[in-house]
Amino acid sequence: MVRPARRLFLQERRRPVALDASFLEALAAVLGPRGLVTDPADLASFNAEERGLYRGEATVVARPDSTDACAEVVRLCATHGVSIVPQGGNTGLCGGAVAGANQIIVSTGRMNRVRWIDADGCRMAVDAGCVLADIQAKARDAGCLFPLSLGAEGSCQIGGNLATNAGGVGVLHYGNTRDLCLGLEVVLPDGRIWNGMRALEKDNTGYALRQLFIGSEGTLGLITGAVLKLFPAPTSTATALCGFEDLSRVTRLLSLCRSITGDDVTAFELIPRFGLEIALEHLDGLRDPLEGSHPWYALVELSTSRPGADLNEVMESLLGRAFEEEILSDAVITASLDQRASLWRLREGLPEAQKHAGASIKHDVSVPLSQVPTFIERASAAVTAACPGIRPCPFGHVGDGNIHFNLTQPKGMDKQAFLDRWEEMNRLVHDIVADLGGSISAEHGIGRLKVDEMRHYKAPLELDLMRALKTAFDPAGLMNPGVILPATTA
Template sequence: MPLDASLVEALAAVLGPRGLLTDPGDLAPYNVEERGLYQGAATVVARPDSTAACAEVVRLCAQAGVTLVPQGGNTGLCGGAVASAGQVILSTGRMNKVRWIDPDGYRMAVDAGCVLADLQRVAADVGCLFPLSLGAEGSCQIGGNLATNAGGVAVLRYGNTRDLCLGLEVVLPDGRIWDGMRALDKDNTGYALRQLFIGSEGTLGLITGAVLKLFPAPAATATALCAIDDLPRVSRLLGLCRSLTGDDVTAFELIPRFGMEIAVAHLDGVRDPLESPHPWYALVELSTSRPGADLAAVMEGLLERAFEEEVISDAAIAGSLDQRAGLWRLREGLPEAQKHVGGSIKHDVSVPVSKVPLFIERASAAVSAALPGIRPCPFGHVGDGNIHFNLTQPEGMDKAAYLDRWEEMNRLVHDIVADLGGSISAEHGVGRLKVGELHHYKSPLELELMARVKKAFDPQGVMNPGVVVD
């Protein structure tokens, strides 16, 4: 149903010519969804450049009974920013200023539309580190990272986005502005409201600003790719890394042999740094802010111990920044490499860290029994229990026929996740894609409480309907 012309006119008056998009060519990027599982149909995109303008857009839409879909960098993987005809996309891309930075207090306040990589650079320019790091960091926005509680490669050391946020500014579904931009580590003055908005995927309000934690910039890093002969040894290596380095482990990423093969075959500049193939690999990175620390020696000592205890069978240490970048290109390019070898059914799951090997073994056996020839590609943040359990189609199978078995594979994998006390969504969120799965695995009481929260904050259902709670 087309939007009422009077609403479009009112939005144009608030936003100006640069702030309202209605031309189909301009709308196209906002209606594209990363995985191609959904197609947006929005005919209006609002692009406010201030919190006050955001609030007025929300107020006008609520008054007109029109629902809103918040959108940041549009890099989400669960369909959480897809708008239907008759909905308004509220894009935060023009709100991209760093409001202030306090390097001595290790804090900065930013607009929600700031691109993650830009915030990393701003922090580095004053000798600090903003540690959130993920594959889409060149285009994703911090508001979206907060709305989905993004994870990434450094969660083991620094935590999820939730752990990096001290305060928020939020436009509520009725257009009022909640100013929670506090820079405090300790504030026990009632409910921690910001925690409700973080991870809510824009269903409770629109995040417009945030106060973020910074850390001392690393003075040294050491990176190695370790070859491992079986999954139980992966857990043993993680334990050695943490105990022998003073917990200087920043990242611990799992790569299967299949992942290595497709990365070498399809990614420019990627090669296997080891002489012979191995079933599993762990990409280990250490970092420290201690001046003069010899992390290269620490890494060498760690690997010597791992060899002695037969935990690893080979290893390659990055001897330069280019070699380090090459190892990370191997890991971060896996989703891209998978696109070259057929359809992929993806799972973003977490289990207790000690149960990661058991999960991978059980889930791989289950999907292989159901569909012989399927090619599991479990990889990712094994250091915090988050595995991207992606399943590549059997060679020669029709892609559409394979993807039609998505729900079947979901049930096999997610049942094992639930049995091991895990989560069906570790860092990508729920969006539209996993609403049904949420209802299958959450208890009735949890679903009731979530619905009550949604009703309390958004009784008219203005914000991102159909996402997380339906």
């Protein structure tokens, strides 16, 4: 049962290994006084977890400032049989960066250099500890765009983004983090450094090793550097909020957007009326953008790097066509950067607003685009029948089929009593996802939270192949044990 702020008990079958004095002395010699955290007050932020579902128990955090230092830390851990939990900005939502008392956290925060930028070639090499927003800013300064964008971009690190294959609001146009990475540098579980920092679009020399590490959540190795793909900076952007009476019309508008604008649709985000209402109630400085109330909304953004383009005219024409075809009930196009920021604040502030509205059971799922309305309707009906008064809040990246199907507790219900039904709600929702050919994890990863769920839905052969990869890369089982796959005896 998932409960808030529970102690973390790792499911390791091998005997716990004590962090003895000789190991700590060796760590200190490698890292120096700024690189080793042992004070309980300083450890608190590393042991906290974003959702409060877990509480870490790490007594040591290693903070290397270079790839070589990181490799030396990993070699020491391999020699002493100490498990490693890689940690970037610690913004994950599935418990993938939480450590037990006899493990150490290896934090990449001090590894934050931009190694080089090639604006003409649209390439950029960075350390794994670079904060996403800083990478975006460096790309902007060079006249380019790094399009990965998500709510935690002010604190998440690119190494963690790669380790979880983060999604965000630009996937529809630019793809997941996997699609934005050309090369990687990884410290392997035995301390060797794999230098895959190639800035190539094409490289067919055998297995695509970098793809194994992207999305592996630190279970196969520790990402220390990456070559990222940049794009020309946008010259024109148009943003609109659209209101709908029927969910099926949302996907009809997306189809119309694509047919009229081609590749200019960069974001297409779903917001339910309930989500908009709690955002207006709990987030400062926001107002209802449309005059009337509508069951569903879509935040639509077009962008292009073509010189001289005016996408506001394109958006006006697009929405006019949508009104003619009775797809839309209302819409507003932003006229300033402040208005655009306000609309995005509505969307990106939804998770924060949900915290104020009551306890929330969350699902990060994807289904084929054509099945999005069916999924939301079926899942909403199923959870409402099981728990009358429950308040579903399905929102997110409808353009790529990724829905955050979050469930807010019924008014007046005890918070803990609601959270005690987490597994029941998971099964109701995930069964429908599976029936529609979807995935129980679209962009947040598996972490510790979904290990049992993945075993329930994943084909046995797929799990066997994943175990074989884990054993081949990490035979001692020291890299983030218990994440993605259950921890096993070395």
